Amino acid sequence: MSVMLTKFESKSNRVKGLAFHPTQPLLAAALHNGSVQLWNYRMGVLVDRFEEHEGPVRGVAIHPTRALLATGGDDYKIKVWDIRPQNRKCLFTLHGHLDYVRTVQFHHEMPWILSASDDQTIRIWNSTSRNCIAILTGHSHYVMSAQFHPKDDLIVSASMDQTVRVWDISGLRKNTPNQGAPGAPGGPSGPGNFETFDNFSTVKYVLEGHDRGVNYAMFHPTLPLIISAADDRVIKIWRMSETKAWEVDSCRGHFNNVSNALFHPKHELIVSCGEDKTIRVWDLAKRTAIQTFRREHDRFWVLAAHPNLNLFAAGHDSGLIVFKLERERPAFAVHQDTLYYIRDKYVRAYDFGTGSDIGLLGVRKFGSPYVPPRTLSYNPAERAVITTITSDGGMFELATLPQGQQGDVKDSSVDGKKGPGQSAIFVARNRLAVLNKNTQLIEVRDLSNSVLKTIKPPVQTNEIFYGGTASLILSSTSSVVLYDIQQQKTIAEVNSPPVKYVVWNADGSLVALMSKHTITIANRNFSQTSLIHETIRIKSGAWDDAGVFIYSTLNHIKYCLSQGDHGVICTLDNPVYLTRVKGKTVHCLDRSARPRTITFDPTEYRFKLALLKNNHEEMLYIIKNSNLLGQSIIGYLQQKGFPEIALHFVQETNTRFELAIECGNLEVAMETAKEIDRPECWERLAQQALKQGNHKIVEKAYQQTKNFDRLSFLYLATGSVDKLAKMQKIADARGNPMSRFHNALYAGDVEGRIAVLRDVGLHPLAYLTAKTNGLDELAEEILEGAGLTAADIDDVPTFGASTLKPPPVVTTTTNLNWPVVSAGENFWDRVLANGMLEGGTEPAYVNGDAAAAASSALDAWAKEEEIPDDIDPEEGGWELDAEGEEFQTGREDESDEPEEEELGAGAAPGVSEVEHWTKNSPLAADHVAAGSFDTAMQLLNRQLGVVNFVLLKPLFLSIYRSSHTYLSPMASLPPLQLHVRRNPAESSLSRVLPVVARSLQSVRSELTEGYRLVSGNKLAEAQEAFRHVLQSLLVVVLSSDEEAKQWRDTVTAAREYLLGVSIELERRRVAEQEPDNTQRSLELAAYFTHCQLQPPHMQIALRSASNIFAKANNQAHAARFSRRLLELKPDPKIVAQARQRIAAGDRNPRNAVEISYDEFTQFEICAASFTPIYKGSPSVHCPYTNASFHPQYKGQLDPLAQLTEIGATASGLPAPW
């Protein structure tokens, strides 16, 4: 590795701690003088300083996801800071360490901060509760560093006691301390309570091997490796397994204390630094030194690696440096639809169309194994590539790519032709040019690598590029030269900072010359150029099919038009290298040289391009079909002198008004002024309208502002006599004498004027006015009114008759606006007149007449217009027919709607979760849980024929009660109702279901309880229990066929027992209340034995029947029951009794009492009448339990479970699983 690219350097006090921001280009540096600096290393500016620590700060860390900074210093304190500029401050300070704090670190997911201190302890702090939650003791000297494992619950620490320790902190996560005693108040994290914390973190391994104190240790990001750096000048690598850890190897080479050693986050490399003033890079696999970077005077103290990027920072005695270990820009070349590029030292071909990506050629043996090739030049005619590399003083290699796909990828070393040179490119089908920077000679070679010609470039040349047929572009420090190889002369020279990359457009008519901060767009012979300046470093660029240059900077993708207009298309998280732009897609390579695509919206620059070319149709089309709004485009249009076009983008009334005034569109100005309705608007409108001679609008505007004086004068000017009369009336009404006088004057109303003068007491004037206008009588009157006679005014000279009067109306201007010369029918006016959004045929995407008027430079651009139509199918998007567009617009509106919904008072209540429950489930139980009892009942009625719900009330209510819980997170607010789900992992409301309040399992245990009652001869209770079981089974939630079968079995079992118990209870009732009815009693006892009971209970039934029949002297029957009893293999005692009964029956095989009982024909027992329904006889059933009944009971309530209507139709339970 011969490159170590320094990206940024700062000068400061000694740097003891460093931390990269994970996403922003920020670096925190802890200084020996107590300050913590926050640098933007991309911009090279000091963003912030945090200065509250007393004494040196050693530990610094930035939170992986939040804007938090932790620092630890020699003042024993750990401080946590908010680093956002708007509220930067120290959030809190953690006290507890008793000596210097060496390192601090945030945990990647828990709110934990880890710190190592000279007090020989490692502490873990909870940043939420701001308490120390663990103290790890064991080291017997200063703890120099402590780091969390990137995934597991482990910590590795390094100490002056010469050991590295690995700690297991899994106990901390599982079982936060004090859980058993949450009542323990307070928790000061001072000294003295070490033992409180000791029991949940243990030393897992102690790694011994260093001969001096260890300064730093860290885990490998992915492998089970640890690296440590120590004062014995050795870096050690350790491996660990589940059970043990051992030393693997050492890296020797530093000749003073090693301060820090890191695993490279991506590559198999180690980076270390030490007090011997070096940074060294090692091969992790071979443990050999690869590179050493030496500094003259500064010892290195700390290293930090960026978590995601190829960036490192090192702190030394007088500042810090940020550096990269290798160039990340992949070498690539584009030919037609294929990208040839190098990744991992293989030349690969990526097809933009199909996305196929194959390796073609290895370049592994070309130059240093640690340096990737720098450039790639492709020759389609010979299918050859030239690669260059910076190692070994710079060299190139010419190799051919295999034709078609082959089994093994060959290496270029097989037939490649090499030579020294810093820059090498193909200049023709069979020629290449190679620049040797040292000798300043350009050699032209043929494909056999023999030199044909040597050129002495006219300027100091750093790099050469293809310059068009038989031409080269030479990049020098202050200019680029277009150079003709054949004639060996300069064609053109353009001043520019050193050009680093050159990109030609598809037809070779335009070229982009890119340097660090500028792009020069030039035509073929450099006769026209435009320059773009960027403050952020420019990375790469590619030409759009329409002739727009798309380029990437460190953090943006931008566009640039030929005349130099440029703007942002989108932002980037990480730099990418653009290779090709096609429609709305940018193809690029990322920093690890993987092809990627980015889609973007080209509307803005297409619009600007159309504007540049006066292609109004296309502009209109873009306006119609895309959402081109926003201040930037309006500002752009206004600035470029197209306010009338900008007008079409603006919705906001104030801006519309401004624009309308600016472009003299009075109609729009009038409309918007009405909406705004502010005096200054009306005034401006009046001025503008006056300029255009549109006195009607002027009148309107004056009226709005009640500008009576001007209005009157306007009426005078336009000769609007009747309006003037009205003004007079208004003036009268207002009682404003001046106004009245004016109006009277304008209207030529002498009497009016005199009246005004008299009213304000100006009698002399009134008199004279009357006199001079020949109104002698009136004059006399005035004179009298003033108490004078003609004699008193003898000395007043006499005047001739007044000729003062308004001019006569020549033209009735009142009804006419001032004629205005038509500005020619503007395209936009026409569009407006046609109704912009409907009319207009779709323009061809070809520049028509308008282009002819455009400048000659644009001609070339215009020609390219055809390209998109021809080759780019994605351009179809521009040719969608009107209907399609309307549809699209409609859809957008729809999707916008929910977003527009405002937060705040207008919020409408949403759909409750319980409604989702009822929607999501066809099970009655779920409807019950949702509290939707009505639908639950309907479901039970429809599915199982249930009609009598009264019995279910406690069940319903308890299920409902158990499905909802309440919590008040905020004091004094009504508690929130929370809904308990049975699928807590599900958060989609369309799938949530209520909790299972009654499980099949719990009901089956109830059934067992019933069995116990039967055995205990508590038949009445048992009857209740079985009924309850049957009720509960109605609201059990089933989830599989298996469960459904169990459910049915349980229902049947409960029914049989309920029937049996009911029969036995009836028998006892009969025996007690009707002792004479032996026949019925015997029948019931016999039927009881035909219920499907479990063997122990069947034994009870049979023994009881056998006894009763024997007593009634029905020996034959009694013997029969005893035989059935024996089949069940009862106790020996019972067996003996049974055998006696059988013997008695054999002796005397007859029955004293005739009963209705035919045990040899199959029968079911009617659950209402407790009489047999022999096979073949008609019967009806309970729709739920399937109990049988004689047909006459149809339509009545099932007496067993007392829930259903006998014989009702029911659909059965649904199977929603």
Place this chain on the structure above:
Amino acid sequence: MDSSELYHVKQQFILGAYKTLITSSLPDESSQDYIPILLYQVRAHIALSDPQSALKLIPSGTDNVALKAAASLARYVSGTDTDAVLEELRDLSVEVEGDDAEGSERDRAMVRVLAGTAFARAGEVEEALETLGADTEDLEAVAVVVQIYLSINRPDLARKEFERAKRWAEDDLLLQLIESTIGLVTGKDSYSNCSSFYSEQIANPSLSSPHLLTSRGVTRILRNEFQEAKSDLEESLTQQKDDAEALAAHVVASGLAPSKKGEADDLWNQLVSEHPTHPIVIDVAKKSQFFDECAANFTVPPTAVASRA
């Protein structure tokens, strides 16, 4: 930044350690923290449904708008002349509008929070939201707004409000509480965020609050960990016997966990008799009535009995 003392009082209030909070001593009256801490104590009393003690704490004739609002809320909670109290709060919220309004920014925000709380209690959702403001930068107000959104089944809006608050209220305990409250309603990631939040806070050695145990109990119910929930809730009840919320949750947990027969019903009866106004009691009573209405829609035929001919 708040002083350490105020920070802890605030933490206790947010995490529902009301009992601890009201027993702690007040700082000196001249202290800058006096009013804020007094307010938290008053609010803690109110939260414990003890408005009388709250009113006693408030110095009579105070000029501080926040204290006035707190007094109003206390009166509202005590249930006397609620309409008039609401009017008072309306007046106060109008008073703190505008640039020349009285009181510090903090007090004015507090007035809005307290008024919003009362309005929400009164069911005046729209008014509450309007008072609190949709673009407030007061985290307590956000918390109330979020809970109101959740109560009207708009977790989407609640989340939006939360996301907005996240931008400026970093690393605040209350923000985490808000997030977990939203989590309780939406059930994101199996309630894991809520669960770890409450577990973490229970482990927080600087305070203890039975309310946290109740909250975790409720979370565990939601996670279908009924036995664990029961033990949390029992623990909470031993610490604070008469806590309706813990008891109500205990009823639910007992109803769902395999437990002794009738245990849930016994607890339920206890809840009904001790806290007849708890929403679950009222709700279930309503549902009971609803059941009768629904059941009445079905005609029950006569029971089939053997006709003894």
